Amino acid sequence: MSWLRLMEESIRKKEQPSASNARRKENKVLHLIREMWPAYVIEVLVIILGISITVSIEKWRDDRKEQQIEKVYLQNLASNISTDKNLLVSVIRGTEKIIYKGNELMLFLQNPKGSPIAANEISEDVRAILDRPKFQSNDATFSDLKSSGNLHLIQDIKLKNILFSYYTTTAAIKELQDAEQMATINISGPFFLKRFSLAEPENASQNRVIKNNQNLLASVEFKNNVSLRIENRRELLSLYKDAINLSKQLSKQISAVSAQ
Secondary structure, eight states: OOHHHHHHHHHHHHHHHHHHHHHHHHHHHHHHHHHHHHHHHHHHHHHHHHHHHHHHHHHHHHHHHHHHHHHHHHHHHHHHHHHHHHHHHHHHHHHHHHHHHHHHHHHHHHOTTTOOOOTTHHHHHHHHHTOOOOOOOOOHHHHHHHHTTOGGGOOOHHHHHHHHHHHHHHHHHHHHHHHHHHHIIIIIHHHHHHHSOOSOOSSSHHHHHHHHOHHHHTOHHHHHHHHHHHHHHHHHHHHHHHHHHHHHHHHHHHHHHHTO
């Protein structure tokens, strides 16, 4: 037998036990799987159950924490709205006075002789219509809700809608008040300051002079400035009333959500 043949036989003898061992190992693994698969399934289920319980507990803790934070936000919102309502009541009262005094002046300008307005009331009415009761919303809590990304904590849709409506209205009020301030500073204020004493008069003599000054009182510029003050305040009064109605709805809805 040639030496090559001897080598082939030697290699075949070595390979046969190895293949046999591999088959035995494979059969052992398959047998083990067949015997132990219920235990493996149970172990997998236990792991999945454990993970699910852990996730559920973490979610419960997060929900509890968010509920506590929401409660604090609701309390602060209620406090802010209560402060706003009190201020709105005062501003509405002051605005109604301005409109009333402005209407008095307009009636006097239409019929000076037949007007019941007294001489000493002219300067008083002019001072009154230059008043500017101002509403500044306390929006600290709402601003924090938006800037911190916590707005999602307010889950009640009705409450959230009223909240946005209210603060949209207060933003419109601020814009209109700023525009009114510029009109007063640049237009109405300079006109009245040049022609009327805005201090309390010591006597009625200067007011009689004003009342008898038909050139001034009958001027288009005078009427336009009085009318401008009235219209600006009427527009603001409408927004103030919208805001106070929304604030009442907001307080009611906050109470309803807090009681849940």
